[in-house]
Amino acid sequence: MKSRHKRLALIGAGLALLALAAWLISSAFQKNLVFSVTPTEMLSQPQSGRSVRMGGLVEKGSLRRNGDGVTVDFIITDLAQSVPVRYSGILPDLFKEGKGAVVQGKLEGGVFVATEVLAKHDENYMPPDAARALKQAAEAKEKK
Structure with missing residues (x-):
């Protein structure tokens, strides 16, 4: 050669x-x-079989602990749409109703099954998409 x-x-x-x-x-x-979505985006364009992060507020009065002591159900909202969430595990200390949270997991049968829950870490924290959606929902309510 x-x-x-x-x-x-x-x-x-x-x-x-x-x-x-x-x-x-x-x-x-x-x-x-991993894509980040709001509850409105999640319901309008479900990400079938794909892990996503969904951010918003934990709806007040929605936190329910199941009998096993590990599984919790709650609702994440962007004030326009709400998505029920089920999580098995220990919630972060800062996780509270009415506060911001980000959940990672998959939508299964209308319920978002979370594998990870992140709570806000200071007064100003909010996922950018969730903050934008909350602002738009608040403006829409004011117009009504």
Whole structure:
């Protein structure tokens, strides 16, 4: 084989390895990608089978602890739409009704089954999409 052919073979093999590495990185990124939605977006465009984060306020009076002591049901709202949430695990200390929260999980049969619950960490915290939705809902209520 001539040196020119060897060089072309090495360049071809290098490009193939580079393409394989790029594909593996892209594949890993897609598997770990989590979208953030509001309750209104969740109900209008359900993300079937995909893990998403949903942010909003915990509706007052909606927190119910089940008999097993670990599973809780509550409602997340953006003041326009509400989505029931079921979570099995220990809730964060800052989790309270009427306060902001972000839940991660999947919508199954009209109930959002959460695998993780994050509570607001200071007075100003609110997921950007949830803050925007709350502002729009408040403006819509004022117009009525």
